[in-house]
Amino acid sequence: MAKISIKDVAKEAGVSLTTVSQILNKKSDRFSEKTVNKVVEAKKRLGYFPNKNAQQLRGNNIKSVGVLLPNLTNPFFSTMMQTMDSYKSDNVDLFFLTAKENEIEKGIIHLVERGVDGLVIAQMINNPSILNNYLNEHNIPYIVLDQSDDYGFTDIVRTDEKRGGKLAAEHLIEYGHTKLLIAQPYMLTSNMQARVDGFKQHCENYNLASPLVIETDLSKEGGFSIVDQIIESQVSAIFAMNDEMTIGIIRGLVNKGLNIPDDISIIGFDDIDIAKYLNPSLTTVAQPIEKISKASLSLITNKLQDSNEDGIHNINLANELIIRETTKKLNKYIKRSKK
Numbered sequence: 196m197a198k199i200s201i202k203d204v205a206k207e208a209g210v211s212l213t214t215v216s217q218i219l220n221k222k223s224d225r226f227s228e229k230t231v232n233k234v235v236e237a238k239k240r241l242g243y244f245p246n247k248n249a250q251q252l253r254g255n256n257i258k259s260v261g262v263l264l265p266n267l268t269n270p271f272f273s274t275m276m277q278t279m280d281s282y283k284s285d286n287v288d289l290f291f292l293t294a295k296e297n298e299i300e301k302g303i304i305h306l307v308e309r310g311v312d313g314l315v316i317a318q319m320i321n322n323p324s325i326l327n328n329y330l331n332e333h334n335i336p337y338i339v340l341d342q343s344d345d346y347g348f349t350d351i352v353r354t355d356e357k358r359g360g361k362l363a364a365e366h367l368i369e370y371g372h373t374k375l376l377i378a379q380p381y382m383l384t385s386n387m388q389a390r391v392d393g394f395k396q397h398c399e400n401y402n403l404a405s406p407l408v409i410e411t412d413l414s415k416e417g418g419f420s421i422v423d424q425i426i427e428s429q430v431s432a433i434f435a436m437n438d439e440m441t442i443g444i445i446r447g448l449v450n451k452g453l454n455i456p457d458d459i460s461i462i463g464f465d466d467i468d469i470a471k472y473l474n475p476s477l478t479t480v481a482q483p484i485e486k487i488s489k490a491s492l493s494l495i496t497n498k499l500q501d502s503n504e505d506g507i508h509n510i511n512l513a514n515e516l517i518i519r520e521t522t523k524k525l526n527k528y529i530k531r532s533k534k
Contacts, residue, residue, distance in 0.1 A: 360393025371525030418443025475520030
């Protein structure tokens with residue numbers, strides 16, 4: 196089947212090629228609403244997509260940015276996508292793509308072959324040096340978010356997740372909990388490892404026993420599947436690696452007849468949009484999704500505007516503890532170690 200061209204759109208709409216070109220390049224203010232609607236409807240009917248390479252040859256100033264996300268089922272990433280789309284400038288188009296852990300590089304190559312001008316990578320990169328060389332060879336500026344380690348290749352936006360883990364431990368310990376458990380995925384990304392480290396180190400400051408660790412899938416289903424292990428552990432409080440996992444754990448515990456937080460306290464991480472609407476509402480460590488999205492857009496836009504920009508930008512944003520209803524005081528005082 197032949198590819199639909201701009202000439203086909205012009206013929207379908209009954210207007211000139213120049214008219215179609217100007218309307219599709221956001222210069223529609225010089226045409227009547229009727230003409231604009233004819234072109235837009237013709238484009239939709241034919242399923243026309245602009246040829247990016249041809250646009251670049253004509254000097255089009257619209258830049259396309261590919262955003263690689265782990266998934267869209269987690270509200271954290273869908274909120275990030277919506278926020279980035281809301282704050283992007285008119286001369287930037289965003290293309291969102293998800294990829295499995297073992298297909299990240301394939302996803303990036305796919306976006307490059309589609310002609311993106313820049314990339315925002317919100318997944319852990321398996322071979323950062325190889326990827327950096329590949330993107331440099333193709334003159335594709337990119338930034339990474341906090342699931343990747345900082346290798347100094349490019350700009351990075353992250354939050355202080357070690358402090359986030361500390362905030363979670365601090366809250367539970369202040370509430371009198373000493374028998375603690377960490378629910379984490381089988382493979383820890385660098386940012387989640389920081390959460391775990393911060394939590395464990397703060398427990399050490401109070402001479403508490405090292406928290407128990409249960410591994411599962413990073414999902415609601417994963418959290419739900421470990422409920423029997425949690426009950427058998429007889430811990431009084433749980434720190435889960437994200438809110439999605441936390442929601443699954445809560446549902447499983449309730450199904451087993453336990454009351455949250457009277458029988459067991461639980462704290463999550465991210466503060467996804469549904470967290471405050473749960474019953475009970477979720478205590479969690481909030482990540483500033485809006486700030487992350489804005490900073491990412493700003494960095495990649497600057498790189499697209501000035502490819503010779505010097506220096507690497509490392510943006511580190513603060514997390515915040517949001518205390519709601521899934522944690523409860525045990526009326527105990529835990530003395531901090533003097534070490």
